[in-house]
Amino acid sequence: MSVLRTVVKGCGGYLPKRVLTNEDLAKVVDTTDEWIATRTGIKERRIAAKGELTSTMGTAAARAALDDAGMDPQDIDLIVLATSTPDQTFPATAVTIQADLGITQGAAFDVQAVCSGFVFALTTVDNYLKSGEFRRALVIGSEAFSRILDWDDRGTCVLFGDGAGALVVEAEMQNGSTTDRGVLASCLRSDGRYRDKLYVDGGPSTTGTVGYVRMDGPEVFRHAVTNIAEVIAATLKKSGYQASDIDWFVPHQANKRILDGAARKLGLAPEKIVITVDKHANTSAASIPLALDTACRDGRIKKGDLVLMEAMGGGFTWGAVLVRW
Ligand code: UT7
Numbered sequence: 001m002s003v004l005r006t007v008v009k010g011c012g013g014y015l016p017k018r019v020l021t022n023e024d025l026a027k028v029v030d031t032t033d034e035w036i037a038t039r040t041g042i043k044e045r046r047i048a049a050k051g052e053l054t055s056t057m058g059t060a061a062a063r064a065a066l067d068d069a070g071m072d073p074q075d076i077d078l079i080v081l082a083t084s085t086p087d088q089t090f091p092a093t094a095v096t097i098q099a100d101l102g103i104t105q106g107a108a109f110d111v112q113a114v115c116s117g118f119v120f121a122l123t124t125v126d127n128y129l130k131s132g133e134f135r136r137a138l139v140i141g142s143e144a145f146s147r148i149l150d151w152d153d154r155g156t157c158v159l160f161g162d163g164a165g166a167l168v169v170e171a172e173m174q175n176g177s178t179t180d181r182g183v184l185a186s187c188l189r190s191d192g193r194y195r196d197k198l199y200v201d202g203g204p205s206t207t208g209t210v211g212y213v214r215m216d217g218p219e220v221f222r223h224a225v226t227n228i229a230e231v232i233a234a235t236l237k238k239s240g241y242q243a244s245d246i247d248w249f250v251p252h253q254a255n256k257r258i259l260d261g262a263a264r265k266l267g268l269a270p271e272k273i274v275i276t277v278d279k280h281a282n283t284s285a286a287s288i289p290l291a292l293d294t295a296c297r298d299g300r301i302k303k304g305d306l307v308l309m310e311a312m313g314g315g316f317t318w319g320a321v322l323v324r325w
Contacts, residue, residue, distance in 0.1 A: 005182030010168035012064025013293030041256025045161025045281035055096040057164035058142030077106030078137035082117025082285035115313025117285030129171040141285035150212040161281035165289025185239035198314035252311030253277035
């Protein structure tokens with residue numbers, strides 16, 4: 001039976017030039033490289049320059065993904081941007097990226113699921129492409145998280161960084177079997193009872209300000225471990241695959257201890273985990289596409305590989321997507 005699948009055609013990333021190391025941070029907040037590295041695995045992060053926006057970083061990543069796919073902006077009829085740090089409250093930053101790319105057809109909108117944003121965006125796009133509504137899409141994660149950090153709060157400011165990553169995906173007829181290329185299964189979850197565990201203390205309808213990131217780290221950590229295991233199991237069950245079939249595990253990069261724990265639970269060898277948290281820190285919705293780009297560029301992820309992505313973030317929101325590259 002022939003079915004439409006969402007097949008990856010290109011991948012791209014963008015990182016701001018400025019590197020902020022743990023040592024740099026230790027000069028301005030009460031922290032140490034040793035604390036940050038042992039608790040999180042982070043060594044450094046990138047910080048967007050003045051004038052460098054979520055839209056400009058997203059556009060750069062989108063252009064790199066289009067180049068990788070050998071496509072022009074005019075080939076795209078859908079743009080979904082995952083971000084929690086839009087250029088403005090409205091319009092959606094996706095329409096700025098659309099205009100920057102010179103695209104006037106199709107639709108562009110933002111998805112907001114914080115660190116799970118890319119998994120939510122890819123699943124949304126997958127459903128649109130499978131339905132035949134759109135044909136070729138840019139799925140982008142872009143974040144200027146440094147702009148919503150309280151640089152006096154050592155519990156959060158050491159954890160995040162800026163950057164963007166993007167995929168070009170295309171609806172393609174496949175056999176309808178587990179050996180197909182494309183998105184094979186996905187699961188999304190939210191539980192708003194935990195919305196005060198990781199949030200921003202401002203917003204248009206409350207304070208009228210942008211606000212800063214606030215997090216109950218240990219509580220988020222505790223839920224992350226359980227939620228990630230559950231949603232990966234549900235996604236694998238849907239797909240008919242076992243954890244042992246996975247070629248590459250590309251988790252949201254929040255904390256090396258969380259992703260090592262998830263890989264251990266899956267019984268995956270450490271060399272199958274793509275880790276960028278050491279260099280990028282937590283770039284929220286950008287972390288998965290940036291990790292994908294890293295592993296595609298260095299030749300690890302190849303056409304035909306089975307790639308498992310997962311994320312957990314504010315809301316709480318969490319989810320997983322299994323893709324044959
Ligand atoms: O991407 C969205 C999902 N987010 C996550 O998954 C994050 C999940 N949480 C975590 O990764 C961890 O909870 C953190 C890395 C945020 C914190 O690690 P922890 O081992 O849970 O530390 P903690 O918050 O329990 O703090 C332990 C100690 C405290 O001191 P006392 O009370 O024991 O004296 C903190 O004040 O570490 C102190 N501390 C720091 N010390 C040096 C907190 N931040 C820092 C810091 N430098 N930057």
